[in-house]
Amino acid sequence: EIVLTQSPGTLSLSPGERATLSCRASQSVSSSYLAWYQQKTGQAPRLLIYDASSRATGIPDRFSGSGSGTDFTLTISRLEPEDFAVYYCQQYGSSPITFGQGTRLEIK
């Protein structure tokens, strides 16, 4: 099973700042089959990025994904108030599908 470790656990930033979230895999993620999700309190997760770097439909271009192998990054170029939430990475290149433990992005 591929273990995904997200860092930091909590990130405190201000609107307008740049956010960099990390997801490290215990072994290489096949074909960069890695996704990022945003989840707000009381809501279902929302797909942001798939295949490591492709933005899902309707996702603003301030969200970008990068990386390959075992190291992946989600970058939010300029934080908007609605971006403060919990973010999860997920790998789907190997069974079982696994999620990271999440990074909480909070307003500083």
Added chain:
Amino acid sequence: EVQLVESGGGLVQPGWSLSLSCAASGFTFDNYAIHWVRQAPGKGLEWVSGISWSSGTIGYADSVKGRFTISRDNAKNSLYLQMNSLRVEDTALYYCAKTYDSGRWGGMDVWGQGTTVTVSS
């Protein structure tokens, strides 16, 4: 509108069984793999099980293998999860979610609102 609606959750005692359903609409159901993902109260996301469009590929998390069974009925645009021998640690909000691409196993772009399963004596 693309939609997934879960049902069947409830309060059960340890060792009991429960069956969840997920009704799909607004897309060609039999083109996509569909998954169950759960979230325990205050915790992160955990993949539970997934099934390919043809039911030819099925997977389970180790934590539920041998106790849960996933199935789908493409004629009814529905997904199911039969949960047996439930444990306290199965308590969670259970989501169904579809993959974003018919050729992919993961990456879920549409999620239901979830159905709550509580296992307690």
